[in-house]
Amino acid sequence: GNSVTQMEGPVTLSEEAFLTINCTYTATGYPSLFWYVQYPGEGLQLLLKATKADDKGSNKGFEATYRKETTSFHLEKGSVQVSDSAVYFCALKSRSEKLVFGKGTKLTVNP
Amino acid sequence: SAVISQKPSRDICQRGTSLTIQCQVDSQVTMMFWYRQQPGQSLTLIATANQGSEATYESGFVIDKFPISRPNLTFSTLTVSNMSPEDSSIYLCSGLAGDVLADTQYFGPGTRLTVL
Numbered sequence: 001g002n003s004v005t006q007m008e009g010p011v012t013l014s015e016e017a018f019l020t021i022n023c024t025y026t027a028t029g030y031p032s033l034f035w036y037v038q039y040p041g042e043g044l045q046l047l048l049k050a051t052k053a054d055d056k057g058s059n060k061g062f063e064a065t066y067r068k069e070t071t072s073f074h075l076e077k078g079s080v081q082v083s084d085s086a087v088y089f090c091a092l093k094s095r096s097e098k099l100v101f102g103k104g105t106k107l108t109v110n111p
Numbered sequence: 112s113a114v115i116s117q118k119p120s121r122d123i124c125q126r127g128t129s130l131t132i133q134c135q136v137d138s139q140v141t142m143m144f145w146y147r148q149q150p151g152q153s154l155t156l157i158a159t160a161n162q163g164s165e166a167t168y169e170s171g172f173v174i175d176k177f178p179i180s181r182p183n184l185t186f187s188t189l190t191v192s193n194m195s196p197e198d199s200s201i202y203l204c205s206g207l208a209g210d211v212l213a214d215t216q217y218f219g220p221g222t223r224l225t226v227l
Contacts, residue, residue: 032214041223042220042221043201043219043220044203044218045218046112046216046217046218049215089153095214099156099205099216101153103153
């Protein structure tokens, strides 16, 4: 079945550091890929998505590229801020299948 | 996109009681879901809420413990019955707009439940 593996956390960075959170997947067919973010005390928000190979999703300075050859969808940001502290979930959905989440990566950004 | 609201946002309940969580979507969605997020964990799908019929439950979840209603396209409730401390979690409602092949799910802010 479909599955998502994301980098274990927690991740602690200083403000303005470069962020990468790794995500790889296993799926049949051509799934859509997502990053969701959960800020402290809140629900999940869709951060970005990509629906086909080589697509790049981007939002709020975050980017992720759908790499079919490496089955990856790594999340990157060039310069993180304290306000980016949150838990980040990688997820995938194949057509008519259920949304599958990774375990989540907690990011803490220190001033 | 869909905007999803939930009530209550949090509650503290006594063992053995029940709590009903409401979920309202601002636009029609084809599918609605209920998830549980235990402390420090990822999301686990409880069930798919079906309009006008019984919900479809995932393995490990049963209707007697988590009865779900969906009387129309934009509203659903989840009841956590006969609660125990192990039910302390965040419960999230989610909606999928479009047909069954659509891909993007949106989530509510969650209901934080503590059972004493």
